[in-house]
Amino acid sequence: MAGAAAALVAAGLLLVGGGAGVVSAQETLRFDVTTGFDRTVPVRSDGHGDAYRPLSVHFATPGSGTLREVRITVDGSQLAGTAEFDLPDGCVRDSATPLKLVCDLGDAAHGFGGLDVGVRAAQGAQAGASGRVAFTVTAANGTATPGSSDSATVTVGDGPDLAINDLGAQLKIAPGTESAVRLEMTNAGSQDAKGVVVFLRAGFDNVGILGNHSNCVYESRSGAQRGVFCTFPDAVVKPGETYALKTPVTLTVPQGARGDVIQYGDALIGNDWTGEPEGTPGTGAPLELVPAQAALRTFDAEPAQDIDEYNNLNYTEISTGEVKDVAAVGGTVQAAIGAQADAVFRVRNTGTVPTGAVNSDGRPGVQIWALFPSNVKVLSAPKGCTKQQAGPEELAAYPLDRAHPETVWTYGCSRRAALKPGQDVAFTFRVSHLKAVDDSYAGVVAFGDEDFLADRGNNVARLSFTAAADDGTAPAGGRDDLADTGGSGTTPWLAGGGALTVVLGVSIVLAARRRRSAGA
CATH class of the missing domain: 2.60.40 (Immunoglobulin-like)
Structure with a gap:
């Protein structure tokens, strides 16, 4: 179970990070490369063993920038005489090495994607033969993170499956x-x-x-x-x-x-x-x-x-139409440079049933991360919010202000609030703009008393800031917080953040496993 939990956390980190990054067109992105399971393929005899099985590779950036001109090279030259590949869409075979594929995926708009390559035993391959398949992922504006997993092993087996x-x-x-x-x-x-x-x-x-x-x-x-x-x-x-x-x-x-x-x-x-x-x-x-x-x-x-236990297991979600679901709500803050304004971070019950004032583990039922860029100064924080010295380690997935990465303000907020469907709770910060900005933004990450099948895509939102030297626009938002229900000023943040990434990651892991199983 420890390995599974680690996979869930890793997958959740990718999903959360995919909703909050800002990347300039000139910036070189880092991306992680991961491969799926090693595969055992049966010997081919009497018409059996002819089906291809998926061999997977995936890539993802920790932010949301677009990866340009992504190319994946699949090198199975070690499998000569042992296995053979199908030809996925967008791939061509190397004329000199049939077990080498070059696959052009184009642009990855959200910084992540992948490829499934079908593999089966070669005719006449004997049980026990095996070889390594190497994956190389490149992008015109990105480089792979050192140490990323980039290979898988294919073995020929003779047995039931x-x-x-x-x-x-x-x-x-x-x-x-x-x-x-x-x-x-x-x-x-x-x-x-x-x-x-x-x-x-x-x-x-x-x-x-x-x-x-x-x-x-x-x-x-x-x-x-x-x-x-x-x-x-x-x-x-x-x-x-x-x-x-x-x-x-x-x-x-x-x-x-x-x-x-x-x-x-x-x-x-x-x-x-x-x-x-x-x-x-x-x-x-x-x-x-x-x-x-x-x-x-x-x-x-x-x-x-x-011989191949990775196609023995599947997962399917059961939806009843009833769900607890909380969402982050974004907005816009406008003020002159140096003027004070209210930055309102909202969490809304977008589900069909009320949420509880506390989670099943006793933590407050409404929690957020509030992440400010360095060009906005936080003058005061509402009750229930505390500034984080470094923030949870998951904040590496939130490159909110790449121009000034050394100063990103981070707050953890919590409140014991029960929300009816459609009702929201607000955390109002008093802020001022330090310089002229146009659509610089804070990140809002909401979580709390919601179900496993809640919409994970709505947990991240943007609170945009606009300021100019002659901008006298009144601040947006207001102090319309839900009635205070005794929220503490102390937030158990590392525990809360870890729980969020685990929950967000589950759907990705299960979906990926379904794809692998279905292709067996």
């Missing part, structure tokens, strides 16, 4: 109703798969799972069954065959329930990555595994190791 079907990015289930989901497994490998398991779990305990089969173990939490793990010791799945649960798994969503994420997968019995099921065995008739495409084979097969 179970792959679970993909239920899609999201299922919509209305509160107070049930929905059956059909789970199927395919053996995409080169040998028979003997003895299999199928499982499904609810991630946030907002969805229940019905069923009472004697070959299944049911996990119960929060007053309902939240997971099911079914074993089929005598099932044999031959290469190319697909099987399904005869009785679909039924999900139940109670009234008032909000979103969830289900994790589901398959595996061979004995694959330790699934863990041991915890719960209570059912007492009813056994659940059956039936052929979806061909007759069920019952002859003996030797147990074997699944």
Whole structure:
């Protein structure tokens, strides 16, 4: 779990940073390069193993600047005689080296993007052969961060390879109703798969799972069954065959329930990555595994190791139409140079249900980062806001004022405020402009009591500043804060910031994993 948490934090940092940077046209950007999982591909025989599997590379800037003329070179020359690539759109093969691709992606408007290259075993390649694939990402106005991950290994294997079907990015289930989901497994490998398991779990305990089969173990939490793990010791799945649960798994969503994420997968019995099921065995008739495409084979097969476990797992969001969601609200501040003005940072409930005054962990229900550029002086801060000496480490993703990076004002604000849908709370700072500016801006990052399926794109907004020597425009905004509800002047900022990046990162990681699994 530690590795997964680190991945979530890293992905969240990229998402948060993608909403707040300012980059000049002349500036050279830094970008990170990361690769997906190493892949094991089955030997090709009797028409099996011909499908390509995705080999992924991604790039991202810590800010939001556009990367120009992005090019990715894929060098698989070490795989000569071992594997072969498909040809993605925008790519051409090197005339001298067929396993070298040059892919022109054009401009990346938000500073991030990626490429999936299909890979499969070469005809006649033997099990155990492997090689490294090197990715080189370049941009006309950017350079890769030293130490970025830029390679992956492809290995040829000879064995079974179970792959679970993909239920899609999201299922919509209305509160107070049930929905059956059909789970199927395919053996995409080169040998028979003997003895299999199928499982499904609810991630946030907002969805229940019905069923009472004697070959299944049911996990119960929060007053309902939240997971099911079914074993089929005598099932044999031959290469190319697909099987399904005869009785679909039924999900139940109670009234008032909000979103969830289900994790589901398959595996061979004995694959330790699934863990041991915890719960209570059912007492009813056994659940059956039936052929979806061909007759069920019952002859003996030797147990074997699944050669590629990265296609055994998928995630799908469950949307009920009810959601807690808070958003940052931007605006404009206008004043003459040296004149005082109010800079109002707002957090609004854009969801369908009220938010709580506190989060589930006891922290205040409304929190923001307020990040000021160096050309604006903060004269006073509202109650509940404290200046941060350095700010959370995630602030490296907010290059708000690249011309003066040494002085960026950062405040952490919190308030114990319950918000009804459409209601907002404001944090009003008294500021003055130090020089003439045109659309310089502060960054507003809002978070608090919201659901996993809340809209993460609305958590970041801009508060723009305009000032000139002869500008006498009255300050925008005002002191219309929500009634004070006892917010403390002390903000547990490192804990709050880390939680934000983890939550924001989950959707990216899950979406990327779905793409990898679907391509198996």
